[in-house]
Amino acid sequence: METGFQIINAIKSNNTCEQICELNESGILEKIIPEVKSMKEVGQCKYHKVDCFSHTIYALEEFEKLLVEDNFPNHLKKEIWKYLKSEVEENLQVLDLLKLGVFLHDIGKANAKTIDENGRVHFKGHEKFSGDIAIKVGENLKLSSKSQKLLYNFTRYHMYLLNLYKKSNASRDVLKEMFGELQDDIIGVMLLGFADIIATKRLIEPKEDEEILKTYVYYVLTIYLYKYKKNVSF
Numbered sequence: 001m002e003t004g005f006q007i008i009n010a011i012k013s014n015n016t017c018e019q020i021c022e023l024n025e026s027g028i029l030e031k032i033i034p035e036v037k038s039m040k041e042v043g044q045c046k047y048h049k050v051d052c053f054s055h056t057i058y059a060l061e062e063f064e065k066l067l068v069e070d071n072f073p074n075h076l077k078k079e080i081w082k083y084l085k086s087e088v089e090e091n092l093q094v095l096d097l098l099k100l101g102v103f104l105h106d107i108g109k110a111n112a113k114t115i116d117e118n119g120r121v122h123f124k125g126h127e128k129f130s131g132d133i134a135i136k137v138g139e140n141l142k143l144s145s146k147s148q149k150l151l152y153n154f155t156r157y158h159m160y161l162l163n164l165y166k167k168s169n170a171s172r173d174v175l176k177e178m179f180g181e182l183q184d185d186i187i188g189v190m191l192l193g194f195a196d197i198i199a200t201k202r203l204i205e206p207k208e209d210e211e212i213l214k215t216y217v218y219y220v221l222t223i224y225l226y227k228y229k230k231n232v233s234f
Contacts, residue, residue, distance in 0.1 A: 101154030161193025
């Protein structure tokens with residue numbers, strides 16, 4: 001599957017967003033991931049001003065910006081980069097697959113789309129469909145089962161941060177459930193969630209202060225790395 005290497009090269013590059021856009025413009029992207037077509041046809045709703053494809057491009061931009069700025073708190077920086085740079089399979093790091101996960105996180109919205117009696121569009125449970133599609137994409141790209149599982153975690157659980165943020169609930173029970181499910185992948189899921197939410201908020205509330213959201217991300221990661229992972233009561 002020669003074209004698949006173009007996706008792999010894109011996610012391994014320092015300008016993944018730009019390369020994904022080039023693959024899209026050339027028509028190659030839809031040949032590699034046919035579901036991309038449906039991403040361009042759905043997504044606009046109460047919370048999103050643009051289609052799903054445009055949103056994921058914005059999210060990729062925000063994620064790569066986060067990496068370039070590298071403003072992670074000092075007590076988390078080393079652990080975050082250790083996780084991101086860890087090798088999943090030959091020539092593929094967690095970081096590479098996380099960038100693909102950012103792009104795929106909403107790919108299940110077409111399958112989840114419903115319209116209520118008031119004509120409002122909903123995508124409830126889309127993350128479950130995204131997880132299943134991510135597995136299929138991983139298979140088509142000839143990724144290892146470990147890489148496929150990682151892609152699944154990133155897409156299936158990308159709503160964790162948004163749920164914490166909306167409900168203002170980072171209780172012990174909630175966090176323990178998340179940590180138990182994801183282990184170290186909670187790091188990737190939190191970073192993806194941040195890029196996802198900021199990409200949405202930039203269009204709705206351009207002056208939104210992202211520091212509040214970062215507080216949630218870094219609190220969760222601090223509890224995971226320094227409490228849960230070390231078996232310290234919290």
